[in-house]
Amino acid sequence: MPEIRKDKNMKNRKWMIYLVSAVLLCGCGKKEEKVPIASAEPSVISAESTGPAVQTPDTLAPESPVPEPETPEPEPELITLEEFRKSNEAVAGTNLFGVHILELNGEDKHIYGQLYLPTEDKESYPLVIISHGIQGSYYDLIDQAGKCVDAGLAAYIFDYCGGSTYSRSSGDITDMSVLTECDDLEFVLNELWQYGFMDRGNTYLMGESQGGMVSALLAAERPQDIAGMVLLYPAFNIPDMAREVYVDGQIPEDLRAFNVPVGHRYFTDVLYMDAYEAIRGYVGNVLIIHGSDDQIVPLSYSQLAMDVYTNAELEVIPGAGHGFQGDLRAQTFERAAAFIRELADRQ
Secondary structure, eight states: OHHHHHHHHHHHHHHHHHHHHHHHHHTTTOOOOOOOOOOSSOOOOOTTOOSOOOOOTTTOOOOOOOOOOOOOOOOOOOBOHHHHHHHSOOSEEOSSEEEEEOOEEOSSOEEOEEEEEESSOOSOEEEEEEEOOTTOOGGGGHHHHHHHHHTTOEEEEEOOTTSSTTOSSSSOGGGOOHHHHHHHHHHHHHHHTTBTTEEEEEEEEEEETHHHHHHHHHHHHOGGGOOEEEEESOOTTHHHHHHHHSGGGOOOSSOEETTEEOOHHHHHTTTTOOHHHHHTTOOSEEEEEEETTOSSSOHHHHHHHTTTOSSEEEEEETTOOSSOOHHHHHHHHHHHHHHHHHHHHHO
16 A cells, blocks of 8 residues: 555656646747836937937927018008198199199109199099000090099099000000000009008099000909999900901011001900900999990990990990090090099999
């Protein structure tokens, strides 16, 4: 019996040896993982380290300063009526109005003009900018300006750049087109608004023949700035004329518009223009006055404009041609000034 007990103990020892060996074999090849211990001291990077540099608060590059928002340039101070009268005395006029020479200068243009201004001092005056036709001049518009100032309106008349062969403004007629004149008219508008006594909310355009079309183009581009418009026999036929001149791409040597010598640009600028689409953007009040017997700009062109404008009147003068004369001219200008005065009184 004792021997049997001894054999059993031996067997138990062998099983223990096998079990321990198995455990040791399972742990072979594994490295002991060391858990890092946090240090209260900051890490020190050796200068000899070839690894990527770690930036500390002391080594961080200063942040680029945030650019401050640009301060908008202050708008130029408007010229007061008192300052204008002191620096620009009237060269003509009556006890009711004065005529002031007012020349406007831009980077690439010089415009000669005259401002008709009521003598009665007011905080502001409704402004009418009047445009002449091709081969015209400010001189042709004196009667119109006179009727406007009689109605208590400020009126500006001027020569377009290259608007005629005798223009007192810069430019040559061979470089002129309705688009260059549209730029001139916008320049005039912006310059006149630098005078504090011009009523920006009461600014009107008036134009005859080509000046009428130019006025209509600018009004469509800046409808919010134009309170109303008077167009006298407006030359909406200019694009059609261009297409008649440039037949099959042939360019004639002698270029003329309304029997006035012009350059190629006069026609190429409007060759693909739809006049009525170009003026459609204006929805303000418009008065068109046209002669029934106009052979230069047929009445039908103004009749078509009535289909485009939503607030327009067309007054047809029986038997009148292009450009009114004598009493008819004076009556037409009185009607035009009264139309604008009525619009101004509504503002």
